Amino acid sequence: MIVRGREAWTGRVFLVLLMVATIVPFVSLFLTALHPSGTYPAGLDWPSDPQWGNFLTAFNAAHMGELLTSSALIVLGVVPISLLVATMAGFAIGHLKMAGRRVVFLAFVLGLTLPFESIITPLYYQIRDMGLLNTRWAIILPLVGLFMPFGVFWMRAHFVTVPGEISEAAHIDGATSWQQFWRIQVPLAMPAISSLAILLFLWTWNQFLLAIVLVDDPTQRTMAGALGAFQGQWGTDIPLLCAGSLLVLTPTFVVFLIFQRRFAAALLQGSLKG
Structure with missing residues (x-):
């Protein structure tokens, strides 16, 4: 009992320290954004005259x-x-x-080891030859392909645990594979699909590398990609830069707060099945 109590307290202390280490940078970012424009705040210092207008200024300046x-x-x-x-x-x-499903699955697993940085140069020339540079398609099409290995791996992990008796019963009733997929398997897979959708949203919204390499116009990029242009313009104005960073982070933070229970439920379901 004493050992278990120590382990419980150790786990709680570790979680508290991890939470503090995660929250403090955001608190510092927020406090810095409230300081007068052009100043250089030091540490976690609440300004005597909070400049809430910095957020509106950053919103307008970054379009x-x-x-x-x-x-x-x-x-x-x-x-x-x-x-x-x-x-x-x-x-x-x-x-x-x-x-050949094992060979195909192995190919997707190998795709998980492919970093964006290793293909950015050939991808640039390919997108250029397709005439898609400086368009949103230059971001959309590569991301669909780059996300596919993880997406297939994630969904395969769900479907491999579905009892075969379900499909056999549907086949006996005359359902085709296409009907089984849409009417039976997809509804059963909604927790896995919804959690994958959250991950894809977060990764797409925060995509930075492809946006700055393949698209020159900041207004055609993702918000994270456009932050690079904003930093180049306001890099010496630390409060405005922090305010712009928080504005970029806000949508993903809101989405995560709204769907965190669904995402956690999907992860828990996967662990129970495993």
Whole structure:
């Protein structure tokens, strides 16, 4: 009992320290954003005259309205396509007795080891030859492909645990594989699909490298990618730069708060199945 009590307290202390280490940088970012523009705040110092207008100034200076629209369009292009293809591929590899499924799955697993940085140069020339440079498609199409290995791996992990008796019963009732997929498997996979959608949204919204390399116009990038141009313009104004960073982080923070229970439930479901 004493050992268990010590382990419990050790775990709690570790979680508190981890929480503090996570929250303090955001608190520092927020406090710095409230200082007068052009100053250089030091540490966690609450300003005597908080400049809440810095957020509005950063919003207007970075053209956040246009960036929100651009990021939303990119997300709407990446997430639905990635979810559809990954779910269909995961179903075929994990549940159907598809010929060569192990080789195909191994190829997707190897794709997980491919970093963005290693393909950015050939990707640039390929996108240029396709005539898609400086368009949102230059971000959407590569992200769909780059997210596919993880998406297929994630959905395959769900479909491989679905009892085969469900499909056998549906087949006896005359359902085709396509009908089984849409009417039976997809509804059962909604926890895995929704959690994957959250991850894809966060990764797409925060995509930085592809946005700054393949798109010159900041208003055609994601919000994270446009932050590079904002930093180049206001890099010496630390409070405005912090205010702009918080504005970029806010949408992902809100989405995570709204869907955190669904995401945690999906992860717990996966661990119980495993």
